[in-house]
Structure formats: structure tokens, C-alpha cells
Amino acid sequence: MEDVAERAGVSAMTVSRVLNTPEKVRPDTRARVLDAVRELSYRPNSAARSLVTGRSGVLGVVSFDTTLYGPASTLHGIEQAARSEDYLVTTVSVSALSRRSIGEAVDRLRFQSVDGVVIVAPHESAADGLRHLPPDLPAVVVGASDDLPVPVAAVDQVTGAVRATKHLLSLGHRTVWHVSGPQDWIDASGRIAGWRSVLEAEGREIPEPLLGDWSARSGFEHGKRLARDPEVTAVFVANDHMATGMLRALREAGRQVPQDVSVVGFDDVPEAAYLWPPLSTVRQNFAEVGRLSFQLLLDRIDGRAGAPHRMIEPELVVRESTAARLPG
Amino acid sequence: MEDVAERAGVSAMTVSRVLNTPEKVRPDTRARVLDAVRELSYRPNSAARSLVTGRSGVLGVVSFDTTLYGPASTLHGIEQAARSEDYLVTTVSVSALSRRSIGEAVDRLRFQSVDGVVIVAPHESAADGLRHLPPDLPAVVVGASDDLPVPVAAVDQVTGAVRATKHLLSLGHRTVWHVSGPQDWIDASGRIAGWRSVLEAEGREIPEPLLGDWSARSGFEHGKRLARDPEVTAVFVANDHMATGMLRALREAGRQVPQDVSVVGFDDVPEAAYLWPPLSTVRQNFAEVGRLSFQLLLDRIDGRAGAPHRMIEPELVVRESTAARLPG
DNA sequence: CAAATGGATGATAGCGATAACATCATTTGA
DNA sequence: TCAAATGATGTTATCGCTATCATCCATTTG
Numbered sequence: 001m002e003d004v005a006e007r008a009g010v011s012a013m014t015v016s017r018v019l020n021t022p023e024k025v026r027p028d029t030r031a032r033v034l035d036a037v038r039e040l041s042y043r044p045n046s047a048a049r050s051l052v053t054g055r056s057g058v059l060g061v062v063s064f065d066t067t068l069y070g071p072a073s074t075l076h077g078i079e080q081a082a083r084s085e086d087y088l089v090t091t092v093s094v095s096a097l098s099r100r101s102i103g104e105a106v107d108r109l110r111f112q113s114v115d116g117v118v119i120v121a122p123h124e125s126a127a128d129g130l131r132h133l134p135p136d137l138p139a140v141v142v143g144a145s146d147d148l149p150v151p152v153a154a155v156d157q158v159t160g161a162v163r164a165t166k167h168l169l170s171l172g173h174r175t176v177w178h179v180s181g182p183q184d185w186i187d188a189s190g191r192i193a194g195w196r197s198v199l200e201a202e203g204r205e206i207p208e209p210l211l212g213d214w215s216a217r218s219g220f221e222h223g224k225r226l227a228r229d230p231e232v233t234a235v236f237v238a239n240d241h242m243a244t245g246m247l248r249a250l251r252e253a254g255r256q257v258p259q260d261v262s263v264v265g266f267d268d269v270p271e272a273a274y275l276w277p278p279l280s281t282v283r284q285n286f287a288e289v290g291r292l293s294f295q296l297l298l299d300r301i302d303g304r305a306g307a308p309h310r311m312i313e314p315e316l317v318v319r320e321s322t323a324a325r326l327p328g
Numbered sequence: 329m330e331d332v333a334e335r336a337g338v339s340a341m342t343v344s345r346v347l348n349t350p351e352k353v354r355p356d357t358r359a360r361v362l363d364a365v366r367e368l369s370y371r372p373n374s375a376a377r378s379l380v381t382g383r384s385g386v387l388g389v390v391s392f393d394t395t396l397y398g399p400a401s402t403l404h405g406i407e408q409a410a411r412s413e414d415y416l417v418t419t420v421s422v423s424a425l426s427r428r429s430i431g432e433a434v435d436r437l438r439f440q441s442v443d444g445v446v447i448v449a450p451h452e453s454a455a456d457g458l459r460h461l462p463p464d465l466p467a468v469v470v471g472a473s474d475d476l477p478v479p480v481a482a483v484d485q486v487t488g489a490v491r492a493t494k495h496l497l498s499l500g501h502r503t504v505w506h507v508s509g510p511q512d513w514i515d516a517s518g519r520i521a522g523w524r525s526v527l528e529a530e531g532r533e534i535p536e537p538l539l540g541d542w543s544a545r546s547g548f549e550h551g552k553r554l555a556r557d558p559e560v561t562a563v564f565v566a567n568d569h570m571a572t573g574m575l576r577a578l579r580e581a582g583r584q585v586p587q588d589v590s591v592v593g594f595d596d597v598p599e600a601a602y603l604w605p606p607l608s609t610v611r612q613n614f615a616e617v618g619r620l621s622f623q624l625l626l627d628r629i630d631g632r633a634g635a636p637h638r639m640i641e642p643e644l645v646v647r648e649s650t651a652a653r654l655p656g
Numbered sequence: 657c658a659a660a661t662g663g664a665t666g667a668t669a670g671c672g673a674t675a676a677c678a679t680c681a682t683t684t685g686a
Numbered sequence: 687t688c689a690a691a692t693g694a695t696g697t698t699a700t701c702g703c704t705a706t707c708a709t710c711c712a713t714t715t716g
Contacts, residue, residue, distance in 0.1 A: 001672065011696050016674060026694065046441050047384065048672035050375035051701045058418065058440060066407075072400040079394075079421055088440050090386065090418045093407050112386060112416050113374050216602035241599055248604040271569055274544035276576040276604065329702065339666050344704060354664065376702035380671050 001042065008036040019044060050113060058088045059297065060109030062102060063120035066093045068214075069269050070286055071120055074142055077290020078118055085298065090114060097121050102129030110137060116297045118142060124184040138300035142293045144186055146309045151300065153293040153310045157187050160282040160314035161194025164236045164264040167280070167316055171262060172325040173234035175204040179212045179222045179246065181238045191238050191266065212238065216245035223249025226261075233261055233325050240265040240272050240281055247275060247321070258323035268317055278319035288312055329370065336364040347372060378441060386416045387625065388437030390430060391448035394421040396542075397597050398614055399448055402470055405618020406446055413626065418442060425449050430457030438465060444625045446470060452512040466628035470621045472514055474637045479628065481621040481638045485515050488610040488642035489522025492564050492592040495608070495644055499590060500653040501562035503532040507540045507550045507574065509566045519566050519594065540566065544573035551577025554589075561589055561653050568593040568600050568609055575603060575649070586651035596645055606647035616640055 005012045010029060017025050018033040025033070036042075050056040059082055063071045079089045090112065092105040102121065109117055116138035121130060123144075130148050133139050143154045168176045178195045181188030192209055199206045210225070212218035219242030226232045227250050237243040243265030247257055255261050257277055265272060268283035292310045299306025333340045338361060345353050346361040353361070364370075378384045387410055391399045407417045418440065420433040430449065437445055444466035449458060451472075458476050461467050471482045496504045506523050509516030520537055527534045538553070540546035547570030554560045555578050565571040571593030575585055583589050585605055593600060596611035620638045627634025 012672090013674080013697080014695060017695085020674080024694080029694080043439060045379070045672050046439060047375045047378035048701090049674075051373070051379055051672080051703085052674045054701080056375065056440075065404075067397070067400045067404045069395070072395045075419075076393075076395045076421055079419060083420070083436075088418050088420070088436065090416050091403075091407060092411070092416070093404055108411075108416065111371060111374060112384075216599045220602050241602075244599045245602040248602050248606070251604045271544045271572045271599075274548050274569075274573040274576050276579045278576070340702090341667080341704080342665060345665085348704080352664080357664080373702050376671090377704075378671095379673085379702080380704045382671085 001044070004033065004036045004040055004042045007040065008033040055115055056113045057086065058090055058112065058114045059294075060106070060112075060114035060117040061089055061091045061120065062105040062109070062117060063091065063093055064097050064123065065095065066091060069267065070122075070284070073286035074120055074290040074293075077287035078294050079290075080287070081291040081294035085294075087115070097123035097126040097129075099125070099129035099132065102126055103132065106133065106137070106139075110134065116140070116301045118293050118297055119144075122186045124186060124189070138297060140293050140297040140300065142289055151296040151306065151308050151310075153289050153296055154186075154312070155284045155286075155289060155314050156311045157190025157314075158194035158197070160266065160284070160316075161191040161236070162198050163314070163316040164266070164282050165195045165198040167318065168234040168236060168262055168264060168322065169198065169202060169204070171234070171322060173262065174231075174325070175199060175207065176234045176236050177207050177226060177232050178209040179219060179235065179237045179242055180209045181212060181214050181242075183211065188238055191236075195236055212242045214239055214241060216241045218242055219245030220249045222246065224253065226250075227253030227255050234263075234322075235261060236264050236266075238266050240267045240269045240279060243272075243279055243281070243321075244275060247277075247279070258321050259326065262322040262325075264322060272317075273319060275321075277321045280319045280322040281317050283315045283317050285312055285314075329372070332361065332364045332368055332370045335368065336361040383443055384441045385414065386418055386440065386442050387622075388434070388440075388442035388445040389417055389419045389448065390433040390437070390445060391419065391421055392425050392451065393423065394419065397595065398450075398612070401614035402448055402618040402621075405615035406622050407618075408615070409619040409622035413622075415443070425451035425454040425457075427453070427457035427460065430454055431460065434461065434465070434467075438462065444468070444629045446621045446625055447472075450514045452514060452517070466625060468621050468625040468628065470617055479624040479634065479636050479638075481617050481624055482514075482640070483612045483614075483617060483642050484639045485518025485642075486522035486525070488594065488612070488644075489519040489564070490526050491642070491644040492594070492610050493523045493526040495646065496562040496564060496590055496592060496650065497526065497530060497532070499562070499650060501590065502559075502653075503527060503535065504562045504564050505535050505554060505560050506537040507547060507563065507565045507570055508537045509540060509542050509570075511539065516566055519564075523564055540570050542567055542569060544569045546570055547573030548577045550574065552581065554578075555581030555583050562591075562650075563589060564592050564594075566594050568595045568597045568607060571600075571607055571609070571649075572603060575605075575607070586649050587654065590650040590653075592650060600645075601647060603649075605649045608647045608650040609645055611643045611645050613640055613642075 001012050005015045082089050094101045094105050118140050120142040139150050141152045146152050180192050210222045223246040265279050265281035268281045272279040272281050333343045410417050422429045422433050446468050448470040467478045469480045474480050508520050538550040551574040593607050593609035596609045600607040600609050
């Protein structure tokens with residue numbers, strides 16, 4: 001920086017000003033400094049800058065398995081939003097959402113002096129970890145219950161499940177079976193709650209939900225079981241991957257979708273529209289959740305109050321895996 | 329740090345030593361310092377540390393669309409490997425792999441003083457950007473051609489395509505059609521080359537490859553076309569998502585898979601085994617690629633020579649979307 | 657037993673930037 | 687016309703840490 005200053009015939013301070021508050025420098029001086037910067041291809045040292053400003057320009061994201069479509073999309077949304085404000089994003093992927101693993105992940109990020117963290121923790125057991133976040137670190141949570149002492153951005157799982165279930169009932173099905181995600185996932189319990197509430201309100205029989213693990217495999221296994229029961233004409237599956245396995249199981253058992261059984265998924269992964277049959281599902285706008293959570297975090301970092309919780313409505317996408325129940 | 333030193337009755341320098349080179353401090357002093365650290369819950373300031381050491385402990389990853397299964401898995405592999413060496417990973421997702429976008433992404437990372445970068449750039453047009461990487465920044469490329477001046481880690485696409493194609497021919501098919509990815513993708517051209525080489529070597533007819541865009545949609549469109557041609561009995565589709573669309577198109581046109589047409593995909597996404605029928609495909613170990621690229625990068629950062637290029641063999645996974653050609 | 661050796665610890669000087677205040681030149685207004 | 691206000695730039699101190707060399711003490715050695 002000293003070199004740049006000398007070359008431009010100014011002091012280091014002026015160089016710093018050109019880089020940070022250009023409007024406070026006379027245009028001609030500014031131009032000279034910028035030329036010098038270019039000629040020497042000078043790059044400010046971020047470590048020195050953060051040392052004195054106390055800000056790093058880096059955000060941390062703690063997320064469960066980032067290879068999954070949901071987390072990956074959320075992360076992408078955060079990153080895109082962050083870029084527009086000149087933040088960089090550092091990710092820590094955890095393989096368990098316990099209090100300890102979250103604490104460790106946050107510590108690693110803090111050690112690198114991130115300016116704030118987004119925690120993608122759609123899991124019951126994470127709540128404990130979230131309640132014990134260091135109070136001096138701006139933090140936002142994605143996809144958790146809203147009784148936390150930090151802002152939360154999430155898709156309204158209950159509403160999504162309500163829409164899926166109502167859709168199936170409106171097609172004339174007597175009741176709706178449900179293959180759920182693991183119950184300690186917030187998303188899974190929200191979907192169960194939504195599904196159950198509709199059946200209750202309508203006075204329908206409420207079958208025991210079948211516990212899946214989000215994988216196509218578990219959807220397949222449960223599908224084999226459901227296929228044997230001729231009473232089953234409508235299934236709400238808690239995500240598209242399990243629904244994929246479900247479709248295969250029904251097919252292999254000789255049951256037509258949607259003629260014999262209607263299936264609704266959740267997520268709207270990109271392939272959902274090209275499964276056979278194209279899958280009716282509930283679309284979650286993960287990218288938007290990412291964007292929102294970044295905004296919430298930015299509010300906290302900059303000391304603005306900001307909304308405490310932000311819910312996004314999911315959208316029912318009707319394709320060809322659902323149809324009116326055949327008479328009889 | 330001053331406080332910790334005082335509390336432990338030593339100088340700041342000794343505290344620093346305890347944290348960085350514990351073996352150079354007498355065990356009892358060390359214990360006292362560590363106690364003080366704990367009691368004050370002191371956390372060293374990474375900015376100050378990097379300012380003086382010139383290292384940040386952060387790696388950068390530049391990747392094309394991180395919501396895709398491949399990039400997301402690679403990223404995950406890098407991150408896991410990095411964690412074990414106490415590195416953190418910062419990601420920049422670019423929406424185009426041009427020289428400019430790569431340059432900008434690398435600049436943003438450099439601005440944050442990353443210790444090195446991994447560039448996931450399976451795209452022709454990126455090569456130019458890669459040739460102009462700043463020479464003073466340790467860099468490694470994933471999934472590019474191997475004529476670059478930086479180490480490359482990649483899955484051997486040609487071998488994968490060869491295996492898929494040979495598999496189909498061995499089932500008695502006269503020739504194999506191919507739905508490719510965009511030709512300016514390294515992976516796509518590698519798969520085309522492998523497929524073509526087998527057909528040439530065996531003296532089979534070589535149909536014009538059908539250009540897809542990796543999406544299920546494009547697989548579906550091409551599938552509709554191929555379904556009309558009764559000559560088509562075997563298709564090698566360049567990724568699983570397009571293969572998903574292909575399966576639907578064939579089905580809708582009344583052609584049975586695998587009885588009438590055999591289909592092989594590429595990637596082995598987690599759902600592939602639960603499509604209907606379960607998809608035969610070529611598995612790429614993305615996580616391993618991520619790990620390898622991190623190793624290559626670490627070698628460069630630490631000034632070791634290290635292997636220049638690392639190729640990983642993909643694996644053919646035969647499921648139920650391929651079968652012997654029906655006689656006649 | 658003095659000198660040499662070596663291990664543990666301390667004092668000092670930056671690393672490269674910015675905050676805060678000081679300075680100087682110019683403009684403004686009565 | 688001149689004091690006060692304004693705006694551009696410079697000076698100094700400091701952020702929190704580690705490299706380097708100095709110092710001290712306890713051994714070992716001749």
C-alpha cells in the first residue's frame with residue numbers, strides 16, 4: 001500500500017480512502033491512486049483490514065449434508081444473495097445435528113472470525129444447540145421451529161402438507177396414507193401435523209404414518225407394503241425421493257399410478273416433472289429461503305432489528321401422479 | 329491474549345507458543361496457560377494471526393452450479409477432507425464458466441486471502457480462464473482436460489463411456505444411440521469419445537449423438553424422438569437426469585424398458601436404483617474426486633511436488649434398465 | 657569450579673490496514 | 687476583508703498476533 005501511495009504521490013491513508021470511501025477523495029487524486037493500484041496490481045490485505053475493522057466480510061453456514069437437494073439449494077441461495085453484498089460464504093457440513101456438532105461447527109467458523117452464521121438445521125435435536133449459541137455472534141436459523149431466540153427463515157411445512165392432503169381428498173379419496181420423514185426432523189413433523197389436521201377436520205380415518213428416512217429406498221420399502229392393501233388409493237409422501245421409490249414399488253406390484261393409487265411428493269426436485277408419471281408435489285422455494293435468511297442475518301450484523309421470523313408458503317404443483325379415485 | 333498471559337503469570341509470547349508449538353513449553357506452564365485460556369474462554373484472532381503468518385487456513389472453491397449433484401458432492405468431499413486438516417472452505421458458485429467469470433471468482437477469493445483454490449470447471453470455455461490463473465496462488469482443477477499448467481483431478485469419462493457402451497453391445501444390441509451433454513462440457517465430450525471409440529472399434533454403425541443439456545427435460549424430448557424409431561434398442565444417456573426423462577418418454581410411447589430398449593445412464597445419483605426400472609449407470613465417485621483434489625492442493629500449498637494429475641476410474645453399475653436384445 | 661551448552665521464557669518489532677484527530681487550503685458569508 | 691466553515695489530505699496510534707533475537711537459569715563438561 002505504501003508503494004501505491006508513493007507512486008500516486010499521496011499518503012497511505014488516501015489510498016485507503018480511495019478504496020473504501022471514494023467519494024471523500026477529489027476525483028483527480030482518486031484517478032491517480034486507482035492508476036497506481038492498477039499498475040502495481042495491488043490487492044488490499046483482508047487480514048490487516050479485518051484486524052482493524054473487526055469485520056471479515058465472510059459469513060458462515062452450518063448445514064446438514066450439503067449433497068441433498070434442499071440444503072444445497074438453500075446454500076446456493078445464501079451464497080448468491082451474499083455475493084451481491086460482497087460477502088463470501090464459508091460452509092461447514094455436519095453429519096449430525098446434535099448440540100455438540102453444531103457447537104463445534106460454529107466454533108470453527110468463529111475461529112475464522114466470520115461476521116455471522118446461518119444454521120441450516122431442520123432437526124429437532126439441533127434446537128438445543130441453537131439455544132446455546134454464543135450471544136455475541138449474529139446468527140440466523142433456517143428451517144427450525146420458531147420458538148428460538150434467533151431469527152428463523154423457513155418454508156411453512158404445515159401449509160404444504162395441508163395443501164397436498166386436501167388435494168388428494170378433493171379427488172374423492174376416502175383418506176390419505178402418509179410416508180413421513182424421520183420424526184425428529186422439523187420438516188417431517190410439520191408435514192405429519194398438516195396431513196393429520198386435514199384428516200381430522202374432515203373426520204377421515206387416520207392411518208398410522210409410515211416412518212421413512214428421506215431416501216428413495218425407504219419409499220420403495222413402504223411402497224411395497226402399501227401396494228398390498230387395496231384400500232390404499234392415495235399416498236402423501238414426505239419428499240420426492242421417497243416418492244420416486246414409492247412409484248417404483250407400486251408399479252412393480254401391478255398398481256397403476258394414478259389410476260389405482262395417487263401419489264403426492266414434497267420438494268419438487270428438478271426431475272419430478274420427468275418421472276413416470278410426472279409427480280404431483282409441493283414445491284419449496286429453497287433459493288428464496290436462502291435469500292431471506294441472508295437478509296435476516298444482514299439485519300442482525302448491521303444492528304437493524306429486522307423481522308424475527310419469515311415463513312414462505314410452499315406451492316402445490318399438480319402433475320399426473322394424482323387423479324380422481326375410480327368409482328368402486 | 330494479554331489477559332490470559334497475565335492470569336497464567338507468563339508473557340503473551342508464551343501463550344502464543346502454547347497455542348502453536350505446545351511441545352516447546354514446559355508441561356506445567358502449558359497447563360497453567362491452558363487453564364487461563366479456558367477460564368477466560370479466550371479465542372485467538374485469526375485476522376491478526378494471518379496478518380503475521382501470511383496464511384489464512386481457508387481454501388476457496390470455485391464451482392459451476394452447486395445445486396447439481398456432481399458439484400455438490402465434490403464440494404462436500406473437499407470440505408470433509410479439508411476439515412481433517414483444519415482448513416475451512418469458502419465457495420463461490422458461478423453461473424457461467426467463462427474466462428471472465430472464473431477470473432472474477434478467483435479474484436474474490438484471493439481478496440479474502442485464501443491459501444489456495446480448487447476450481448471445479450468441467451467446461452471447455454473455462455480452460456482459457458484456467459490458463460491465466462495467477463501464478464502465485466496454489467490452484468487445482470477438478471474435471472478439466474489434463475493439458476493445463478495446474479494439477480487436475482478427474483473421473484475418467486472416456487473409460488466410463490467405454491464400459492457403458494461395451495455393456496450394451498455385449499447384450500447383443502446392434503449399435504448404441506447416445507444422448508450427450510452439451511459438447512463444450514469436458515465430461516460430455518469425453519463420454520462421446522468413449523462411446524464412439526467402442527462403436528468404431530467394433531465396426532458398428534455410429535448414429536449421430538443427440539445433444540442434450542443435462543436436464544431431465546432434454547432427455548425426455550430426445551426420448552420421444554428415439555421412441556419412434558424401432559431400430560433403437562440401446563441408448564447410452566450421458567447422465568442420470570436425462571436418463572430419467574428418457575425412461576418416461578419411452579414408457580409413454582409404449583416401449584418397454586428393458587425389453588424393447590435398454591438404457592444406461594451416468595453418475596449414479598442416489599435415486600437411480602429406485603427409478604422404474606432401476607437404472608443401470610456409471611458411478612462417479614465425486615466425493616473421492618473432492619478428497620483427491622484437496623490432497624493435490626495441500627501438496628501445492630505446502631510446497632511439495634505432488635502428482636500432477638489424478639484420474640479416477642468410474643464403475644459400471646448394472647441394474648434392470650438393460651437386458652439382452654430380443655431376437656428378431 | 658568456571659565455562660560452555662541448551663532449554664525455557666521474555667522483550668521488541670513489525671505484519672498492513674483504518675480510526676481518529678490534526679493540518680492545511682479553500683470557500684463562504686457578514 | 688477576514689473569521690469561520692468546509693473539504694481534502696496527512697500523522698499517529700493501534701488492532702492481536704508471531705518472528706526474531708536476547709536473556710536467564712540449570713545443567714553438563716573439562
